[in-house]
Amino acid sequence: MIIRDFKLSDIDDVLAIEYESFPDPYPVDILLQLHNSGAGFIVAQLGKHVVGYVIFWIRNRIGHIIAIAVDSKYRNMHVGSLMIEKTLKIFFSNNINTVGLEVRKSNTAAVNFYLKHGFVKVSEEEDYYNDGESAIIMHYTKADN
Numbered sequence: 390m391i392i393r394d395f396k397l398s399d400i401d402d403v404l405a406i407e408y409e410s411f412p413d414p415y416p417v418d419i420l421l422q423l424h425n426s427g428a429g430f431i432v433a434q435l436g437k438h439v440v441g442y443v444i445f446w447i448r449n450r451i452g453h454i455i456a457i458a459v460d461s462k463y464r465n466m467h468v469g470s471l472m473i474e475k476t477l478k479i480f481f482s483n484n485i486n487t488v489g490l491e492v493r494k495s496n497t498a499a500v501n502f503y504l505k506h507g508f509v510k511v512s513e514e515e516d517y518y519n520d521g522e523s524a525i526i527m528h529y530t531k532a533d534n
């Protein structure tokens with residue numbers, strides 16, 4: 390397994406994972422717009438295929454996880470862990486020591502995943518998603534910050 394930067398030829402694999410992972414997936418034009426507008430975009434490659442990705446950005450000295458997803462056939466095999474660890478390293482190497490994200494309240498797998506990686510729940514935002522679901526806001530702060 391290698392973790393590397395996204396390239397355009399990965400887009401079909403990424404889209405397939407995006408659409409199976411989220412009830413409100415980003416369409417292809419939004420994913421490419423994020424890529425073209427300077428968002429961080431890394432993928433996990435196994436053999437010839439992309440099996441996961443993370444999109445993130447830095448705004449006002451705070452890192453933000455925009456999306457992370459793993460192909461459902463490869464979940465619970467630590468692909469997500471490898472990718473989030475790499476993403477945190479990228480933030481730290483840019484002197485970004487605080488990271489935020491939003492996650493659907495019902496998404497206990499993802500909340501547990503983030504808790505396992507040192508994120509903490511900081512608040513809840515009602516009616517955050519288009520279908521009315523609340524978001525849990527989570528933050529990570531580097532220990533020796």
Ligand SMILES: CC(C)(COP(=O)(O)OP(=O)(O)OC[C@H]1O[C@@H](n2cnc3c(N)ncnc32)[C@H](O)[C@@H]1OP(=O)(O)O)[C@@H](O)C(=O)NCCC(=O)NCCS
Nearest residue numbers: 410458459464465466467468469470492498499501502505
């Ligand atoms: C969230 C997601 C990226 C995790 O990736 P993953 O590769 O499956 O996760 P890992 O195998 O690295 O799991 C690491 C830890 O997270 C927790 N975790 C992961 N999946 C979990 C689940 N289904 N239920 C409970 N805890 C879970 C566990 O603590 C696990 O540690 P362990 O293996 O030692 O028990 C993946 O489930 C996914 O793609 N979900 C759909 C998309 C999504 O919801 N993204 C987040 C939106 S904010």
